[in-house]
Amino acid sequence: MAKPVSPRGLARGRVLDCAVALFAECGVHGTSLKMIAQRLGVSKAAVYYQFSSKEEIATEVLRPILEDVTRVIKIAEALPDWEARRAVACSGLVEMAIRHRQLAAVFVGDPAMPLIAPMELRAVTGELRKLLEGPEPDAQSRIAVAVFFAGMGNAVADPLLADIDDDELHGVLLDLSNRIVRPTTDGD
Structure with a gap:
């Protein structure tokens, strides 16, 4: 048999x-x-x-993140103005980071990530940056987006924050993202 x-x-x-x-x-x-x-x-x-290959395995592990980022971009791009697109992109990215908190703990800070991240993920991350930076990004908006990405990734992956539940982490990250990545106006 x-x-x-x-x-x-x-x-x-x-x-x-x-x-x-x-x-x-x-x-x-x-x-x-x-x-x-x-x-x-x-x-x-x-x-x-x-x-x-190991790279193919890592790509498959990252596939749900890639699909979520793609979905956030599609939703944001369907909105009529940049401020609404930015708000949806920020919110969607925070929700996605919380949903994939365990994967972030594995991949954030891993020196192999820049080498194995699939081209698709790099491409959608670039699209997401454009949504967050705005139509004519200046140095401040570009730096703010870099701080937002790094800070959010490190916060969801930080083992010292593992005791903070997802709802509380979500609220704090959303509040901080709206303060970090926002349009600047004269007088700010």
Whole structure:
């Protein structure tokens, strides 16, 4: 009698779950396909059957974030004026960061991220920057957006803030984002 085989989707999910755990322990750079295979108790070839590289695994792990950012951009771009687009982009990004708080703890600050981040994610991040910076960004708006991205990413990933529940973190981040990333007017 032939041994039952699990569906490919289930096996891919197991590889992704294992990879996230190892990324959290060892970083993306410090995790190898061999380590993933050993942790799963399978051959390296079995992992290669599911994914061609560690970068492909990391890309799949990041896929929900990419889809969320794309959705936020589409919603924001449908609005009539820049201020409304900016507000929706800020709010959507904060909600997304809270929703993916556990992934942020794995990936934020990992030195391998700039090398493995999929081109799609870099592209949508660039679109999001444009929405937040405005139609004619000056140095202040560009710096404010950089501070917003870095600060939000670090806040949701910071283990010293893990005791703060999602609702409270959401409220504080939304308030801060509206103070950091806002249009400047003469006299501000």
